[in-house]
Amino acid sequence: MTTDTGDTVASAWFGSNFTRLHPLLQSLHRHGGRLRGPVEVSFGRGLAGATGRRIARRLGIPPEAGTHQLEVTISHHDGLLHWDRRFDQGQRFPSTFLPLGHWPDGCWIEQTAAIALRLQVDVVDGGWYWRCIGAQRGRWRLPRWLLPRSEAFKRVEGGHYRFSVSFALPLLGEVLRYGGLLLAVTD
Structure with a gap:
């Protein structure tokens, strides 16, 4: 859904800097x-x-390592950015992103299950890179030392959308990573 000005939640959050993203x-x-x-x-x-x-x-x-099919649906409505992920035609897993402030100092609150992540955005060579700056479970803020280190981005490579997400925990190191090249579908 767009606003009266034709902006979506994401384009309004970036403002005039929206053009820094790859077309x-x-x-x-x-x-x-x-x-x-x-x-x-x-x-x-x-x-x-x-x-x-x-x-x-x-x-x-999927809790099994290897190649899996991912489908992501991106939409904007109710003042939120919505990402619905589905692996291997399985159950849909939704995330919502609430914008706070504006780029570059603002952030997004990603709500998935019981944890809410506070994420800032860096734009690098037209790509969108998330940076976790906080998290909370319910009303409780998690201490920074307990937060997972995450690397998450989306960028364009040769007309494909490159996605990568990884999580590392203190003392354990990297625990989970997924990523690949996705194509826009119209069916």
């Missing part, structure tokens, strides 16, 4: 869309892997 990312965040393609899912070893698989199950990510 395909601008289109995706102005009109919404659906992306599909293969992604590689991997886990850490030992306790890190077991932890990563537990997190994966909670986030709707």
Whole structure:
């Protein structure tokens, strides 16, 4: 859904800096869309892997390493950015992003399950890179030392959308990673 000015939640949040994003990312965040393609899912070893698989199950990510099909639907309505993920034609896993302030100092609150992440955005070579700056579970803020290190981005490579998401925990290191090249679909 767009505002009276024709902006979506994402384009309004970026304001005049929206043009810093690659034109395909601008289109995706102005009109919404659906992306599909293969992604590689991997886990850490030992306790890190077991932890990563537990997190994966909670986030709707297959708990088996290897190649999986991912479909992501992006839309804007009710003042939120919506990302609905679905792996291997399985259950849909929704995330909502609430914008606060404006780029570059503002942030988004991603709500998935019981944890809310506070995310800032860096624009690098037209790509959208998330940076976690806080989290809370219910009313309780999680201490920074307890927060997972995450790397998450979307950028355009040769007309495809490159997605990558990884999580690392203190003492365990990387526990979960998935990423791949997705294509826009119209069916």
